[in-house]
Amino acid sequence: MRQTILAVLSLSTMTALLTGCGGDMVLLNSKGPVAQGQSDLMMTAIYLMLLVVIPSIIMALWFGWKYRASNKGADYKPTWTHSTAIEIVVWGIPVIIIGILAWLTWWGSHKYDPYRPLEADKAPLTVQVIAEQFKWIFVYPEQEIATINEIRFPLDTPVALRITSNFTMNSFFIPSLGGQIYAMAGMQTHLNLLATEASPAEGYRGFSSNYSGYGFSQMRFRAHAVTDDQFAQWVSAVKAGNGTSVNPNAVQKTVLDQAEFATLRDGNRGKHQIEALIAKANTPEEKAAAEAMKPYPTKPHPVTYYSSVEQGLFESVINNYMSNYHGADHSAAAGHEATSEAHADVEHATASQGE
Template sequence: MRQTILAVLSLSTMAALLTGCGGDMVLLNNKGPVGQGQSDLMMTAIYLMLLVVIPSIVMALWFGWQYRASNKDADYKPTWAHSTTIEIVVWGVPVIIIGILAWLTWWGSHKYDPYRPLESDKAPLTIQAVAEQFKWIFIYPEQNIATVNEVRFPEQTPISFKITSNFTMNSFFIPQLGGQIYAMAGMQTHLHLLADEPGVFRGFSANYSGYGFSQMRFKAHSVTEPEFAQWVEAVKAGNGTSINAEAIQKGTLDQAELATLKDGDRSKHQIEILVNRAKAAGDEEAIAKAEAMKPFPNKPHPVTYYSSVEPKLFETIINYYMSNYHGADHSAAGHATAETHAAAEHAAQGE
């Protein structure tokens, strides 16, 4: 009896503690067709699996109660060894469920392929996303503007994200709009999303990528088309702060400005270790070098707007790493070839 009471109290305490984990369940509070479709697929898979899990738990509890030592009325069949009906149920039901799950997985993987363009009567908006050293840069090639740690787009408009990285591998994720996709140096990945309504959605780096990865957070603003056009014009005119008073407005985002966005060289703790090692070794040059290092920031980079962007900056970032591994061409001809390959890939995905 005492053990039963302790078990009930333990479960009650656990349930009470778990209520604090509620909050905003963004994965289930979807605001776009991709996120909603993926959420429906996930919940369907869970419900199907529960068809096996729940009966198994119920039967385990029932058998334990029915055939307890004190129940003298339970049937005792020491010679029983086989039941065709039980074998069919035990093996047949899971096989059917696994078959359905396999079909759902195959169907969902193709329907919600991040490279697959979304069907819409509106032309997609292209946004180039770059994972920089513990921040996100968003380039709007058609509007010739760029932002840091903030992305805006009109509602009910397909967004074609082209994603790469300018340092380590990262993961681009806006949970309420769709699934995550990796950002890798020297490579370009694609993600197609759409917001059903205006709103502000959280975006972040979903996978650990270094000391400051937890600061790689940004806000995705879904706005009306007039509001988006107004914001673009304000940023172009160098007056983006009229839309977001907390933002910083700057001029052109070029390679020189891009280099300044690399915040820090090491963590504060790592720099202290390097300085102490250099001092212990009596190496004045190493001491000076270590002391000159900048520590990584302990808070996200402020939202920044750029009124213009260096032509083909996104392609330049990709080709920089490609040249290190494959001898890629940095010339205008090389950029044109990269664009041709991207166009061919896009056409193939559309088919």
């Protein structure tokens, strides 16, 4: 009994720690209709399954007590083989619950389809999202600005996110506003979100929920839901080169074009990988190549604002991986493609030296 009590207390302590010691359970504390609907679906499914789980636990404990060896008053039926009532209960109730869950799944997958535009009185704000190596880049094609590791949008305005990746697969996730969706090179995924509550001063948490390498833990950003006036002021400040007046911790730059975009890839290998390559180098050239490599970041890239952005940058990232298809002209991405090829050559040249 003592061991059982200790085990229960240990599990309770671990549960409290994993939920932030009773803090904000973000998936159950939604700030928008999409996240709220998904949370309601999840809790409804849990409640339905508990209709089987709780009675099963109670009956298991009760049967063990009722038919214990010391209870001489319990019925003893060694020839018992069948009960129609029990069969109806143990099969009928789960079948009904599974049927309800199946209907909820079908309904919810259509209602909260990430590609489905949200109904609202305001026109949606389009934001193009690029998963770069261990950072998130946000392009506002209508406002003609761009940011790194920060996204801002007005309250009660649908946000139409168009998402891709410029390296390995990642997963874009703002838990307070909706579910995650993958960012994949050469592809475009859609996610529609809406915030009904203003974000705290530090913004809602956003991150990549798909492991993508040594710098994966640094792929964090903040999502700020603000008023229409605050959003307009922020856009004006960024376009005027004065975005730090809104966020003093940000870095203000001029234009995000192909040349600037090519410089945003952080590092070549993990620190320990580079050290291993240097130790295993067989020639001075190999050692010099390894020493020239930059390690992956250990801190998130600082929030950066760009007062303008090259037109078609988002499309060029997708086309860079689709250059062999559709006969499209990808000359606009030639500079970035050359940089990517040079990076790939370095990776290929050092890969044979071992990780």
